[in-house]
Amino acid sequence: MSGMIIAVDGPAASGKGTIARALARHYGLPHLDTGLLYRAVAATVLRDGLDPAVEADAAAACAFNDGLLADPWLRTDDVGKIASVVSAHPQVRAALLERQKRFAGQPGGAVLDGRDIGTVIAPDADAKLFVQATPEVRAERRHLELQKAGLTASLEKVLADIRARDERDSQRADAPMVAAADAALLDTSVLSIEAAVQKAIELVEARRNA
Ligand SMILES: Nc1ncnc2c1ncn2[C@@H]1O[C@H](COP(=O)(O)OP(=O)(O)OP(=O)(O)O)[C@@H](O)[C@H]1O
Ligand SMILES: Nc1ccn([C@@H]2O[C@H](COP(=O)(O)O)[C@@H](O)[C@H]2O)c(=O)n1
Numbered sequence: 391m392s393g394m395i396i397a398v399d400g401p402a403a404s405g406k407g408t409i410a411r412a413l414a415r416h417y418g419l420p421h422l423d424t425g426l427l428y429r430a431v432a433a434t435v436l437r438d439g440l441d442p443a444v445e446a447d448a449a450a451a452c453a454f455n456d457g458l459l460a461d462p463w464l465r466t467d468d469v470g471k472i473a474s475v476v477s478a479h480p481q482v483r484a485a486l487l488e489r490q491k492r493f494a495g496q497p498g499g500a501v502l503d504g505r506d507i508g509t510v511i512a513p514d515a516d517a518k519l520f521v522q523a524t525p526e527v528r529a530e531r532r533h534l535e536l537q538k539a540g541l542t543a544s545l546e547k548v549l550a551d552i553r554a555r556d557e558r559d560s561q562r563a564d565a566p567m568v569a570a571a572d573a574a575l576l577d578t579s580v581l582s583i584e585a586a587v588q589k590a591i592e593l594v595e596a597r598r599n600a
Contacts, residue, residue: 394419394499395514396594397507400521401567402470402555403528403535405578405586409521410503412587413594417501422493424504424511425473427486429464430454432472448476452485467536467543467551474555477505478562487511505559508570517597519590520569523579525552 396413400406407423414421432442434454440447463469476482487510494500494512502511508518523531529549536543559567569575574593578586 393497394516394598395494395512396499396501397494397512397515397518397570397573398501398503398521398590399505399507399509399519399567399569399573400503401505401528401559402552403532404521404523405531405583406503406519406521408583409519409576409578409587409590410501413590414501416587416591417499417594419499419501420493420496421501421503422490424486424490424502424507425470426459426464427489428473428477428482429469430458431476431482431486432469433458433461433464435476436469436472442472442475445479445481448479449481449485451476452482467532467548471551471555474558478558478564480564483564505567506565508573509568510565513570517594518570518573519593520573520575521586521590522575522577525549525556527579528552 394417398406398410410421431448431451431454434451435442435448438451440451442448490502490511494502508515526549529545529552532552533545533548536548574597576586576589576593581589
């Protein structure tokens with residue numbers, strides 16, 4: 391289908407990126423992982439020795455080179471943690487807003503995943519999903535991912551980081567992580583990837599046909 395906008399939000403390691411990519415493949419739509427933009431700002435702050443807690447420093451890092459988006463370093467938990475610090479600054483959110491809205495508004499439609507897609511970036515999206523899973527399940531998934539990458543953080547540390555990130559992302563004043571009032575909730579805690587994707591397609595179809 392052309393022209394459909396699908397918004398996928400949810401906390402860290404809930405599976406929203408996996409689902410968003412699968413929906414994009416299924417419907418033949420372009421996909422934007424908006425978390426990567428905040429990660430690029432965080433990586434620039436770290437690389438340039440700036441202070442992520444200082445809004446002007448984080449805002450200066452928004453002029454990153456797009457080549458950075460392909461750097462695997464951006465996917466690490468250290469960068470993710472700093473991303474959730476810089477993303478709380480209104481100037482950072484404002485600097486990244488237009489780019490995301492343009493992606494969402496392209497004529498053929500799009501799938502975007504993040505924290506504020508259904509509420510701020512694409513409030514008129516055709517279908518909105520809020521993907522959830524318990525913090526314990528999310529920590530296990532992330533821990534497994536880290537183990538596969540040869541890293542050795544303990545499960546307890548990964549869980550503590552996930553809880554801290556949830557707290558920062560949901561409590562910030564500007565565009566906090568929250569399910570849009572018209573989002574369908576999808577809890578993936580006890581679903582395999584295949585079952586979660588199937589459920590996501592069913593929910594999108596239900597919204598399309600509503
Ligand atoms: N339903 C599922 N069952 C088991 N593992 C899953 C499921 N969904 C995703 N995963 C795995 O959990 C990890 C996190 O998934 P994913 O990257 O999609 O989450 P995310 O919400 O986009 O995370 P982040 O916000 O940190 O980018 C990945 O290793 C993925 O393969
Ligand atoms: N729309 C978004 C997307 C992300 N963030 C912030 O970036 C951090 C990293 O995101 P990941 O999806 O790659 O884990 C995240 O913790 C948020 O702080 C955001 O604010 N809005």
